[in-house]
Amino acid sequence: MLAKRVIACLDVRDGRVVKGVQFVDIVDAGDPAELAHRHAAAGADEIVLLDITATHEGRGTLLDTVNRTAAGLFVPFTVGGGIRSAEDAAAVFEAGADKVSINSAAISRPELIGEIGGSFGAQAVIVAIDARRATGAARHGVEDAEVYVSGGRKATGLRVLDWAREAEAHGAGEILLTSMDTDGMRSGFDCELTAMVSSAVQIPVIASGGAGTAGHFVDVFREGRADAALAASIFHFGVTDSRELKRELQRAGVSVRLPC
Amino acid sequence: MIAVVDYKAGNLTSVVKTLNFLGAKTLVTQNPEVVRSASKVVLPGVGHFQATQLLSDLGLTEAVRESVAGGGWFLGICVGLQWLFEGSTEAPGVAGLGEFAGVCERFPARFEGAALKAPHVGWNSLEGVRDSRLLRGVEDGGFVYYTHSWRAPVVGSTVAVTEYGGAFTAVVERENVMGVQFHPEKSSAVGLQVLRNFVEL
Numbered sequence: 485m486l487a488k489r490v491i492a493c494l495d496v497r498d499g500r501v502v503k504g505v506q507f508v509d510i511v512d513a514g515d516p517a518e519l520a521h522r523h524a525a526a527g528a529d530e531i532v533l534l535d536i537t538a539t540h541e542g543r544g545t546l547l548d549t550v551n552r553t554a555a556g557l558f559v560p561f562t563v564g565g566g567i568r569s570a571e572d573a574a575a576v577f578e579a580g581a582d583k584v585s586i587n588s589a590a591i592s593r594p595e596l597i598g599e600i601g602g603s604f605g606a607q608a609v610i611v612a613i614d615a616r617r618a619t620g621a622a623r624h625g626v627e628d629a630e631v632y633v634s635g636g637r638k639a640t641g642l643r644v645l646d647w648a649r650e651a652e653a654h655g656a657g658e659i660l661l662t663s664m665d666t667d668g669m670r671s672g673f674d675c676e677l678t679a680m681v682s683s684a685v686q687i688p689v690i691a692s693g694g695a696g697t698a699g700h701f702v703d704v705f706r707e708g709r710a711d712a713a714l715a716a717s718i719f720h721f722g723v724t725d726s727r728e729l730k731r732e733l734q735r736a737g738v739s740v741r742l743p744c
Numbered sequence: 745m746i747a748v749v750d751y752k753a754g755n756l757t758s759v760v761k762t763l764n765f766l767g768a769k770t771l772v773t774q775n776p777e778v779v780r781s782a783s784k785v786v787l788p789g790v791g792h793f794q795a796t797q798l799l800s801d802l803g804l805t806e807a808v809r810e811s812v813a814g815g816g817w818f819l820g821i822c823v824g825l826q827w828l829f830e831g832s833t834e835a836p837g838v839a840g841l842g843e844f845a846g847v848c849e850r851f852p853a854r855f856e857g858a859a860l861k862a863p864h865v866g867w868n869s870l871e872g873v874r875d876s877r878l879l880r881g882v883e884d885g886g887f888v889y890y891t892h893s894w895r896a897p898v899v900g901s902t903v904a905v906t907e908y909g910g911a912f913t914a915v916v917e918r919e920n921v922m923g924v925q926f927h928p929e930k931s932s933a934v935g936l937q938v939l940r941n942f943v944e945l
Contacts, residue, residue: 486908487867487887524932529867554758556765560889560930580757582930603752605791607863607891657891658865686853688865711866741867741887744932 487741488705488733489712490726491530491690492523492719496565497537499545501720513720517552523719524559527727527744531557532585532660532714534612535565536635547579554580564612564660570599577604585660587612588633590651591640597654610690611651612660615644615677626676636664644677645684652685659685660714663693668717670696678708690714698724698732705738745769746943747782749808751789751798759788759821762929766936768943776807784817784945787824790891790927793848794835796827808841818921819878819942825916825923826896834894843921846897855909863893864908868926870934876903876917878924880941886934888914888926896925 494501494516501513513519520531533553535546543566550563563576564585573584590597590611601609614632616639631642640647648659661681663674673694682689688711691704695715704710718724730740748760750772763770763786770786771778779785785808789795799805812818820828827840832848840848851862867887873879888906895912898905904915906925915938916923922942928935 485869486864487869489866555761558762558930558932558936560891560927578757580761582758607790607865657863686859686861687863688861711861744887 485739487529487739488710489529489690490527490701490730490733490740491532491712491714492520492528492726493532493534493692493714493716494519495716496533496535496546496549499549502536513717516549517555519720520553520557520561523726524557526719526725527730527741528559528719529726529741529744530560530562530712532562532564534585535563537566547575550576550579550581562610564610568596570596570603573600574603577608583608583610583657585610585612587614590654591631591633591642591647594650594654597651597656601655601657605657606655607657609656610658610660611656612662613644613647613651613681614662614664615674616664617674617677626674626680629677629680632664645680648681648685652687656687658688658690658711660690660692666694667692669694670718672696672700673704673708673710673713675703675708678704678710682709682711688712698729698736701729701733702736702738705733745771745782746784746786747779748772749779749785749787749799749804750774751787751795751802751804756788758927758929759786762936762939763943766940766943774802774804776803779804779807780811782811782816784819784942785811786942787818787820787827789821789823789827791823792834793823793826793832793894794838796823796840797835797838799827800839805841812843812921815920817942817945820923821929822892822925822927825913825925826894828916828921828923829896832894843918844896844899844901844916846899848894848896850894851909860909863891864895865891867931868906868908870904870914871907871911872905874903876915877945878915878917878922878938878941879903881937882934888924888928888931888934890926892925896923
């Protein structure tokens with residue numbers, strides 16, 4: 485039976501793992517290669533490395549980081565952040581990534597999804613969507629959740645549901661859906677948002693933002709209909725590891741990769 | 745020496761790195777002569793079945809046919825496994841090697857009354873594991889990593905299946921010709937065991 489995936493995410497800046505709360509407040513959490521291997525050994529089903537370095541010089545550092553991280557890592561490894569062209573993607577694959585995650589660049593030019601997929605296969609292209617629900621007096625239903633770019637600083641005016649469907653039509657292999665409302669809060673995933681997107685597309689949806697407890701994962705796999713769920717901070721600081729988390733999921737009746 | 749066939753389908757890096765990690769000497773090649781002279785050949789590949797057309801264009805199909813007829817060990821991975829069958833509905837005009845009977849088909853949109861997502865992405869279990877060279881030391885129920893939308897039928901030489909919208913061939917083996925639908929280079933301990941079994945043949 486196909487297992488629900490537990491994915492460990494490393495947010496990297498200038499070659500170091502950092503973790504933000506609601507996309508700000510950065511804390512140093514260590515070396516990416518070392519952490520990736522630790523997560524894989526602890527039972528993570530996949531590793532995602534998101535580079536939040538904005539500078540050009542940082543790109544070279546990233547390829548070196550990807551190379552070091554990929555060495556001896558025998559679970560799927562996704563790299564995202566700053567990939568703006570098929571050439572950028574090719575360099576990251578060459579350094580050892582199995583999939584790339586693209587965000588802003590895909591919104592600027594959706595053809596990029598197919599261009600990368602044409603060379604490396606559709607399965608190698610994850611479209612990341614940063615979603616935020618309207619807040620305050622103007623709060624609307626989840627169907628009006630909006631896509632943000634530039635690390636969550638810029639609204640695009642696109643509805644999450646529309647963009648997810650369009651990304652699929654352009655050949656995305658998976659969708660990485662991050663709720664900016666719940667990101668870093670450890671109060672649970674946005675199950676309603678995840679279920680909406682997961683039901684609207686054929687491709688797998690990875691839920692992100694808000695993992696705090698094993699129960700949150702159970703909820704997002706059941707109510708949220710997520711195919712995979714991603715977390716960062718709860719793993720980095722040893723709050724829990726993937727194997728222990730998966731044992732709890734198994735006890736709750738969720739199909740997971742165990743032993744791992 | 746293991747010849748790893750480069751037919752511009754997906755990313756070879758992971759497969760080569762993993763074989764090297766296991767102590768194998770590898771040579772990435774498009775040269776039919778290298779394929780003929782290698783004791784082992786690996787055909788990796790993720791992506792579209794259409795890409796295997798290049799194998800015929802470059803004379804690699806004939807080279808592989810001669811290699812396996814002469815007893816050379818062959819391992820196809822993902823599309824590389826599918827290529828061992830007669831063909832795929834993904835690219836109806838492109839013939840496979842035809843070592844195994846049947847045509848690869850897309851996952852159905854629905855199975856047993858429920859919608860079935862495709863591609864099939866993630867960790868799924870090996871079932872009905874039979875005694876074979878490739879699966880020595882691999883237990884029934886072991887998890888491996890998949891990412892594909894087309895799948896090969898179950899045949900007499902299938903030595904393990906996986907269930908997703910029904911059973912499909914996860915591992916096929918007949919004497920020196922072998923294939924795995926999953927990605928052993930991304931399948932943690934189970935995948936390493938499978939590749940180690942091939943390297944140590």
